[in-house]
Amino acid sequence: MAKHKTGTREEWLAARLELLEAEKEFTRRSDELAQRRQELPWVRVDKEYQFETDEGSASLADLFRGRTQLLVYHFMFGPDYKAGCPNCSAIADGFNGFAVHLANHDVMLWAVSRAPIEKL
Amino acid sequence: MGWTFPWASSRGSDFNFDFNVSFTEDDQRDGGIEYNYRRETVIEWRAGQVGGGAGAEAKIAATTGTDVATFQRDRSGMSAFAHEEGVIYYTYSAYSRGVDGLWGMYQWLDRAPKGRDETGGFWLRRHEYERKVGSRHGRCHRFHQRDSCLVQSDVA
Numbered sequence: 001m002a003k004h005k006t007g008t009r010e011e012w013l014a015a016r017l018e019l020l021e022a023e024k025e026f027t028r029r030s031d032e033l034a035q036r037r038q039e040l041p042w043v044r045v046d047k048e049y050q051f052e053t054d055e056g057s058a059s060l061a062d063l064f065r066g067r068t069q070l071l072v073y074h075f076m077f078g079p080d081y082k083a084g085c086p087n088c089s090a091i092a093d094g095f096n097g098f099a100v101h102l103a104n105h106d107v108m109l110w111a112v113s114r115a116p117i118e119k120l
Numbered sequence: 121m122g123w124t125f126p127w128a129s130s131r132g133s134d135f136n137f138d139f140n141v142s143f144t145e146d147d148q149r150d151g152g153i154e155y156n157y158r159r160e161t162v163i164e165w166r167a168g169q170v171g172g173g174a175g176a177e178a179k180i181a182a183t184t185g186t187d188v189a190t191f192q193r194d195r196s197g198m199s200a201f202a203h204e205e206g207v208i209y210y211t212y213s214a215y216s217r218g219v220d221g222l223w224g225m226y227q228w229l230d231r232a233p234k235g236r237d238e239t240g241g242f243w244l245r246r247h248e249y250e251r252k253v254g255s256r257h258g259r260c261h262r263f264h265q266r267d268s269c270l271v272q273s274d275v276a
Contacts, residue, residue, distance in 0.1 A: 078194035086184075093123075
């Protein structure tokens with residue numbers, strides 16, 4: 001017997017429908033949070049940042065690659081690391097798959113780390 | 121790692137420091153750093169969290185070939201920017217558990233019978249898992265199991 005509480009399919013459905021209400025509430029609240037993120041004031045960036053990429057030196061503006069939005073994943077790979085952080089690597093496994101969809105949706109997604117480009 | 125997303129080095133620029141994901145040795149010595157919008161001392165980080173304690177921290181630092189202090193000088197998170205009419209704007213950042221939602225695998229695990237089930241260990245890089253036929257756990261998620269699972273040469 002499973003150590004977890006068990007029940008009939010009918011009991012499960014009743015509990016599931018109760019949970020569904022909580023999930024729907026969470027989804028609505030999550031939508032509201034996303035809206036509030038978009039309402040934050042924008043802060044002008046005047047500082048010049050220089051990056052090294054596979055295609056050579058790039059400015060922050062260059063990282064947009066013609067899009068109007070840029071998302072940066074701050075990947076933990078310090079200058080003295082021999083390999084990137086494993087957790088960041090697992091997260092990167094995820095966005096590696098959908099970055100192309102974002103790029104075709106006016107959003108460039110980059111990983112940025114302090115390690116030299118030869119290590120990345 | 122076989123990834124195709126673009127990856128830039130910010131070496132020599134203030135970028136990581138200005139967006140609060142890199143810190144200097146002086147920052148660490150001067151009584152702690154400010155990460156995720158709060159001050160913390162180096163030792164506090166991860167204490168009590170998954171695989172908590174300084175010993176666990178040393179083990180995860182070792183997976184990057186560094187010691188704890190060096191490992192902790194860089195942190196993770198995300199930042200967002202907009203480019204409009206020739207001007208760049210900074211719009212958003214999130215750190216620490218603020219990026220839980222970006223870890224797509226967590227969203228699946230939250231719907232699995234045992235949830236995230238992370239008691240006592242951490243994730244490996246995708247090529248570091250040893251395929252164990254018949255193993256109850258697909259990953260070697262406990263430290264005492266980990267040594268026999270990690271392909272040691274992969275870190276270097």
